[in-house]
Amino acid sequence: MARTQGSHSGITGPKVREAAIRLFAENGYAAVSMRKIATEVGVQAGALYNYTPDKQTLLFDLLKGHMEELLGARAETPAPDDPARALEQFTRFHIRFHHERPEAVFISYMELRNLTPENFEVIEGLRRQYEDQLEDILRRGVASGAFDVTEPKIATMAVIAMLTGVNTWFREGGRLSLPEVEEIYWQMVRKAVMASVGSNQG
Amino acid sequence: MARTQGSHSGITGPKVREAAIRLFAENGYAAVSMRKIATEVGVQAGALYNYTPDKQTLLFDLLKGHMEELLGARAETPAPDDPARALEQFTRFHIRFHHERPEAVFISYMELRNLTPENFEVIEGLRRQYEDQLEDILRRGVASGAFDVTEPKIATMAVIAMLTGVNTWFREGGRLSLPEVEEIYWQMVRKAVMASVGSNQG
DNA sequence: GTCTATAGTCGGATAGAC
DNA sequence: GTCTATCCGACTATAGAC
Structure with a gap:
């Protein structure tokens, strides 16, 4: 049969x-x-x-798996000592990694509110681990005099928001390639945090 | 009775x-x-x-109302001729306006996929009108030599993503006031797009 | 490991009384 | 303009056969 x-x-x-x-x-x-x-x-x-066991656990496992992949991929990449080089590497890594998994990234931002409080805490903890890596780079750059950042935590949130935003508009096959986009964003990030040679109007 | x-x-x-x-x-x-x-x-x-008439129309009306409020508030603000001043004004306006309506902002980003295709097109058109205002400022600054931006469209998306990100972390009563946050973001935006006095490593 | 069948609940939307 | 009552469909999760 x-x-x-x-x-x-x-x-x-x-x-x-x-x-x-x-x-x-x-x-x-x-x-x-x-x-x-x-x-x-x-x-x-x-x-x-x-x-x-249920739908909630399915969502949780997807998000947890995504965040662990993110942290795992970061851990595999040797981080340069030089803060500027580390920041460039972080920028390019973030854009590339998120580009490769648009759906998981999207869910990780959109479906947090559908997690139970306990599950939410776990995912938030993993996210904070990732953000802390960027914050550390910025703090080291401030200490070395390479960066001019008065609030490393805010700059961290600003840079991550900016980089993650690539996923909302970038489409393969458009006018620009991903490496070109990486370069443009890296220049914006670099200028935003670099120690300025002279002040401007504002 | x-x-x-x-x-x-x-x-x-x-x-x-x-x-x-x-x-x-x-x-x-x-x-x-x-x-x-x-x-x-x-x-x-x-x-x-x-x-x-139904739940879908309720969602659509909320999003449409929010976008029209956004465009209306912008239209009421006289835009400075000087690109740098216009950019500063846009930056501060965006942070303030979005701070005042965190829930509507959140819905406007998260619930687009729950609109019917026709309703989605309407909201996207309104959003594009808003983004075009920033893009125009950036193009004028490039033309005047004040800004160094190779891709105004990308810079537009980058700046908006960065500014909207404030809503994900800023809470009234924290260490920093909203005007302080405005100032920090404005400095980052300014440095990211300004014509640089000398190039860096990278 | 997958199926069929079903429990118990909840959903959007409508009809007609007041 | 709001109520009560209801239609009809969809949902999560489980039970038990194969």
């Missing part, structure tokens, strides 16, 4: 993750039903519960 | 808008039911349909 249908392929787990990321990014967590995810994967809704 | 309950006050319309903005911001459009909005207002769900 044959199985009726469904994947039975042994790779349903990853397919659930992929389908959930895409659907959550497109429609939002609350608007996506377990049935839709199941249809996308090619199984029935009930079968999803072999891979996640 | 007296009315059973409900507002009957003649101001239910504004209360519906306010409740919807707050609840959509807190929980997301899809996660908020008409019943929840009605409870917040103090009426029954059916009464809401005296004020909006």
